[in-house]
Amino acid sequence: MPFFCYFREQFYPLDTPILQSNDLGLLRGYGLFDYFRTYNGIPFRFEDYWARFTNSAASLGLEVPLSEVGVRSILQRLYDLSEEREVAYRLLLTGGYAPDGLSVSQPNFIIRTEALPVDNPEGRKKGIKVIPYEYVRDLPYVKSTGYVHLIKMRTELKQESAADLLFYKNGLVSELTRSNIFIVRSGILITPSKDALRGITRKVVMEKAVGRYPVEERDITLAEVLAADEVFTTSTTKWVMPVTMVGDTKIGSGLPGPVTAELLAALENEFVAYGRSEIGSRKSAG
Numbered sequence: 001m002p003f004f005c006y007f008r009e010q011f012y013p014l015d016t017p018i019l020q021s022n023d024l025g026l027l028r029g030y031g032l033f034d035y036f037r038t039y040n041g042i043p044f045r046f047e048d049y050w051a052r053f054t055n056s057a058a059s060l061g062l063e064v065p066l067s068e069v070g071v072r073s074i075l076q077r078l079y080d081l082s083e084e085r086e087v088a089y090r091l092l093l094t095g096g097y098a099p100d101g102l103s104v105s106q107p108n109f110i111i112r113t114e115a116l117p118v119d120n121p122e123g124r125k126k127g128i129k130v131i132p133y134e135y136v137r138d139l140p141y142v143k144s145t146g147y148v149h150l151i152k153m154r155t156e157l158k159q160e161s162a163a164d165l166l167f168y169k170n171g172l173v174s175e176l177t178r179s180n181i182f183i184v185r186s187g188i189l190i191t192p193s194k195d196a197l198r199g200i201t202r203k204v205v206m207e208k209a210v211g212r213y214p215v216e217e218r219d220i221t222l223a224e225v226l227a228a229d230e231v232f233t234t235s236t237t238k239w240v241m242p243v244t245m246v247g248d249t250k251i252g253s254g255l256p257g258p259v260t261a262e263l264l265a266a267l268e269n270e271f272v273a274y275g276r277s278e279i280g281s282r283k284s285a286g
Contacts, residue, residue: 004081006074006111011081014112023108024095030104031094031145032056036200036236037116038086042275043075044236048200053091056142062093062107071111078113088114088236092145117237124264127244127256128163130176130233131156132222136169140195150177164233166246168222169195179235181243183220183228184213184259190224193217201234201267208266213259230257240264 003014012018025031034053036044043049050068057064066074071091079087092110120128135149153165164176174195175181180202182191189209191202209215225231231243231251240263242256 002082003087003113003115004078005113006078007108011077014114018110019094019108020097022097022099022101024098024102024104025092025108025145026094027098027101028095029144029146030060031092032060032062032143033090033092033145034143035088035090037088038079039271039274040276041079041085043072043089044271044274045200045204046072046075048203049091052143052198052200053093056144057093057107059139059142060095060144062095062104064093065107065109074111078111082113084113084115086116088116090114094145120238120241123163123241124239125256127242127251127254128233129161129245130164130166130243130247131160131162132168132247133165134169135165135167136174136195137167140174140197143197147177162245166225171221171223173220173222173225176233179233179238179241181220181225181231181233183225184230184232184257185224185228187213187259188216189213189259190216190218190220192220194219199234201236201239204270205234205240205263205267208263208270212262212266226251228252230260232256232260232263240267 004011005014007018034049036046036049038044054064075089090112094108095104096107097105133149150165166176166181167174173181174192175197180191180196180199182189206215226246226249229252233241233243240260242260244251244254244256
């Protein structure tokens, strides 16, 4: 599969070494990224991902060297080069090269195409287990490149047959390492209001809940999670993924619940339909 990346006005095969060793992303972990994918060949909700990416960059004091229009053009070129029906994209912005090891001069901006992540249909049918982990990310609204805790805990996750960590601090939950969390109590959908990344899939699920379920954004305690009727997590790769075990505690019946199933179906319908009108207009114009 011929995946490529863009860097400083050039396109390279994905395995091409392009960064120098004094990049601040390598030296200091000073960088951010965003990740999204296509449906029907169209980048899903790119305007939302781009807004989050540029807001994250501004929070770190980094200037994105390209406009949204320029990036869209590069995404299309990378998609064409891939010769794949669907791809994943990763935007990566670092502090750039720093001869003194500290100063930001010219940020490095890389855009990658990648193979789609391995799907987990079994997890959506049976649910996954997560492990409570006391931690809150620095700058939680920034999608930074720091995933130390996930990497460090991978062995324990495997030993516990768990899929992920559930972050909490002072009794309040925030998010998983790479996804948002929702709980369902008495037909009400509840998601943390702070210390969590503003996920795009989270946003879409909340839109789909309108007219179906009340939605609350507020503090959620770990005790509430353990006593919830249903728990699920959302992300680009997980979609709507039921959580049926938190540590040693079974959630609800121990099976995916009806609210989770309905919102997953609504999200899947969104994906199936996404970009169809745009594709049709392209064919008509051709």
